Amino acid sequence: MFEHKTQPGWVAVEEFLTATVVHPDDALQRAVSSAVEAGMPPIEVSPNAGKFLQLLVQISGARRVLEIGTLAGFSSIWMARGLPDGGHLVTCEYLAKHAGIARANIEAAGLGHKVDIRVGAALDTLAALQSEGQEPFDLVFIDADKEHDADYLDWAVRLGRPGTVVVLDNAVWEGAVLEPSMDEVNAPGIISALELLGQHPELDATVIQTVGSKGWDGFALARVR
Ligand SMILES: C[S@@+](CC[C@H](N)C(=O)[O-])C[C@H]1O[C@@H](n2cnc3c(N)ncnc32)[C@H](O)[C@@H]1O
Structure with missing residues (x-):
């Protein structure tokens, strides 16, 4: 399995920023701890990235959000909290076990009425x-299986509208985008998605590098044109 490497300084700064600025509450902490207890991989976004997603929902005025890759519902909770009354989030998860744990976490966060978890392969x-x-998203x-990232981008355009915001996670992957042999499972899909982003006639895009508890990513x- 591909390993993400962290540096102590990145993690310490992230912990400081999380505690000082982001303040994830009990419902969010539960989404992380329940996943660990259930033996799920700790691959949710970091708290500061979750808050960033929530702010993006709010800044863009989104009423309808589509998520691909639910895990235990950590990022779903962040984004659903950014929705206005009457807003809606559809999240796609392949594994019924993950979807069940996410459903419990989303209910516990008081967001069950806003979130629709669809179980199955996201392409279906x-x-x-x-x-x-x-209605368009x-x-x-x-944030799911990287081999389908380019397909998911195409779907984001098809299910979106001019002005739809698209966020693709894990776009740097420890630098494997320059050296796909580092991770032959995931890197080729990420590279294809980046190439598509650079030439898609209906997308304007940029990529921001990050470091922290999730390594170098x-x-x-x-934005859909
Ligand atoms: C990185 S995790 C999602 C993390 C979540 N967005 C968060 O930050 O809390 C990826 C999830 O996508 C799911 N997944 C993988 N392949 C999928 C597919 N083809 N269709 C739907 N979900 C898939 C995995 O089971 C896993 O739960």
Whole structure:
């Protein structure tokens, strides 16, 4: 399995920033601890990234959010909290076990009425959402299996509208984007997604590098034209 490497200074600064600025509450801490207790991988976004997602939902005025990759609901809770009354978040999760734990965490956070967890392969769920003729999504957060990242970007455009905000997590992956042999499972998908972001006729994008408890990584931020 591909390992993310951290440096003590990055983690200490992140902990300081989390405690000083971000203040994740009990419901968010529960989403992290319940995943550890259930033996799920600790691959949720960091608290400062979660708060960033919540702020993006608020700044963009999003009423409808689509998430690909739920895990235990940590990022779902952050984003759902940024939604106005009547706002809605659809989150796609392949594993029923993860979806069940996420559902309990989202309910405990008092957000069950705002969040719809769809279990199954995201590509199937995204096609189903299109068939259902749902209103366009205002913000899409992509954080699932990296091999399908480029497909998910295409779906974000199809299920979005001009102005839809797209966030693609894990866009740097310890620098494996320059050296795919570091992670032959995930790096090629991330590289394809970055190439698509750079040339997609309907997307304007940038990528921000980050360091912290999740190692050296980054996220792409895009807007549908
Ligand atoms: C990185 S975790 C998501 C973390 C979550 N966004 C957070 O920050 O709290 C990725 C999740 O995507 C799920 N996943 C992987 N492949 C998937 C697929 N093809 N369709 C839907 N979900 C998938 C995994 O089971 C895992 O729970």
